[in-house]
Amino acid sequence: MSYRLQKLSTTKSAVALSVLLALGACSSSDDNNDDNDTNPEQPVDTGGELETVSVTLDTAQETPAPVGVPDGASGTADVSVDAAGVVTATVGVSNLSGPATMAHIHRAFAGSSGPVLIGLTSDDGGSTWTVPADARALTADEIGAFNRGELYINVHTDANGSGEIRGQIDSGNATRFTVLIENISTPETLNVASDSSTQPVPLSPGAYIVHRNETDSPLLLPRDAANAGLESVAEDGNPGPYPAAVPGAGVFNTPVGADGPAPIGPGGSYEFTVQGVDGDKLDFVTMFIPSNDWFYTATDDDNSLDLFVDGQPVSGEVAATDIAIWDAGTEFDEEPGTGPNQAQRQEGPNTGDPDSNTAVGSLESRGQSVSLNGPALRVTITPQ
Ligand SMILES: [Ca+2]
Ligand SMILES: [Ca+2]
Ligand SMILES: [Ca+2]
The missing domain is CATH 2.60.40 (Immunoglobulin-like)
Incomplete structure (x- = not known):
């Protein structure tokens, strides 16, 4: 531009x-792995009670808008984060344009895209995605981002390499x-x-x-x-x-x-x-x-x-x-x-x-x- x-x-x-x-x-x-703590010397109060958040993934939340996606392309997820930053997530997807090729948890507010925090894995060909056992924990700063609804799940396909469906992980408490x-x-x-x-x-x-x-x-x-x-x-x-x-x-x-x-x-x-x-x-x-x-x-x-x-x-x-x-x-x-x-x-x-x-x-x-x-x-x- x-x-x-x-x-x-x-x-x-x-x-x-x-x-x-x-x-x-x-x-x-959109796809940098991000291992940096923003400011590791300073303890960060993460704020708020941690809870399990139910997430709906769809094409409307995706940015940029995906192309060639069948009606009804969607997903659901439950995501929780414990006090140590360990993330548990189960993501199910359906009616995509093709097999899901990747799924990640990213950091950005709704409407923006941001870096990958955690890569998810699938052992059923892309229908269900979870956090692998060796995934890193969220930093205190990132737990704060979870509490304010600043994390999202993005699922990719061959047709939509930057993402086909997306769901903001937002408890609605912010x-x-x-x-x-x-x-x-x-x-x-x-x-x-x-x-x-x-x-x-x-x-x-x-x-x-x-x-x-x-x-x-x-x-x-x-x-x-x-x-x-x-x-x-x-x-x-x-x-x-x-x-x-x-x-x-x-x-x-x-x-x-x-x-x-x-x-x-x-x-x-x-x-x-x-x-x-x-x-x-x-x-x-x-x-x-x-x-x-x-x-x-x-x-x-x-x-x-x-x-x-x-x-x-x-x-x-x-x-x-x-x-x-x-x-x-x-x-x-x-x-x-x-x-x-x-x-x-x-x-x-x-x-x-x-x-x-x-x-x-x-x-x-x-x-x-x-x-x-x-x-x-x-x-x-x-x-x-
Ligand atoms: Ca300069
Ligand atoms: Ca100058
Ligand atoms: Ca100057």
């Missing part, structure tokens, strides 16, 4: 963002939230001191995560250097590498009202949905496009927005003081809105001199600043 940045840039700086934003922002890894990210900048928002002009602040496709870490959003780890997903968002506005770089990271990339991935200018917005239980937190990253490697993210002591306060789902506009511009520490900073190695002008992705300070941190914490006439970003969280 290609981004249509020209549509939303109003200045001479418009030209080249499409070049570097053109890479795979909408792809996500609250569903809509997250709206709006560009509220204007053509006068960014002051460019060198020529006394102003510019809007376009924002890029980005990534989000729901997690339970006590400190530090997984999107920003490790804090002494940017992960590959963060570097790609912060320098090039491309969240494509995030799901492989950070387990549990999801991607938002298609503006409201658009039919494909693109940045958003003034008046544009992104919207996505997540689920959470009490104790779950949300973080996101989106590029401050007129920069070398700056991004917006939640900025309090755990870099996260609480989804619940006093046990109740949050609702409404996120306080501007809870969001800030950060520097990924991956590229030397030129004057915002003018630098030849910034996304709108650079010759290709990942182009520019290295940063002298490689730590991921807020502009404030790094002793940097930018001159803005008002905010560029507004985030609203609405429980459903």
Whole structure:
């Protein structure tokens, strides 16, 4: 796909963002085996009581939509996870386009696809699938994902290699939230001191995560250097590498009202949905496009927005003081809105001199600043 940045840039700086934003922002890894603990040093309260969840698999939940599937293609499953993360699952399928060739448990919310956590096996030619005895246990972080309905079962066939039927493993105990990210900048928002002009602040496709870490959003780890997903968002506005770089990271990339991935200018917005239980937190990253490697993210002591306060789902506009511009520490900073190695002008992705300070941190914490006439970003969280 290609981004249509020209549509939303109003200045001479418009030209080249499409070049570097053109890479795979909408792809996500569908079959990486994922053995990473997001943050192994930190114990994670997994939240909630564990239970057996009944799952219905069908073509409607599958993304991308499968092709050539008979009416009635479906499956059922019962899935349980114990306190140690050991998964028990029995999946039965019927009326598929052909024999089921693979079945996995993945991590992503409904409507998105994400990495494989556990591969299932069949000893009856693909009608019934179970968790093999030597399968790994879920990490504490992944048990949290199970409790909020973030895991799903995907069954593959030859005709539908990326999946023919899917079922979200969702107990229905989590609250569903809509997250709206709006560009509220204007053509006068960014002051460019060198020529006394102003510019809007376009924002890029980005990534989000729901997690339970006590400190530090997984999107920003490790804090002494940017992960590959963060570097790609912060320098090039491309969240494509995030799901492989950070387990549990999801991607938002298609503006409201658009039919494909693109940045958003003034008046544009992104919207996505997540689920959470009490104790779950949300973080996101989106590029401050007129920069070398700056991004917006939640900025309090755990870099996260609480989804619940006093046990109740949050609702409404996120306080501007809870969001800030950060520097990924991956590229030397030129004057915002003018630098030849910034996304709108650079010759290709990942182009520019290295940063002298490689730590991921807020502009404030790094002793940097930018001159803005008002905010560029507004985030609203609405429980459903
Ligand atoms: Ca920098
Ligand atoms: Ca770089
Ligand atoms: Ca650059």
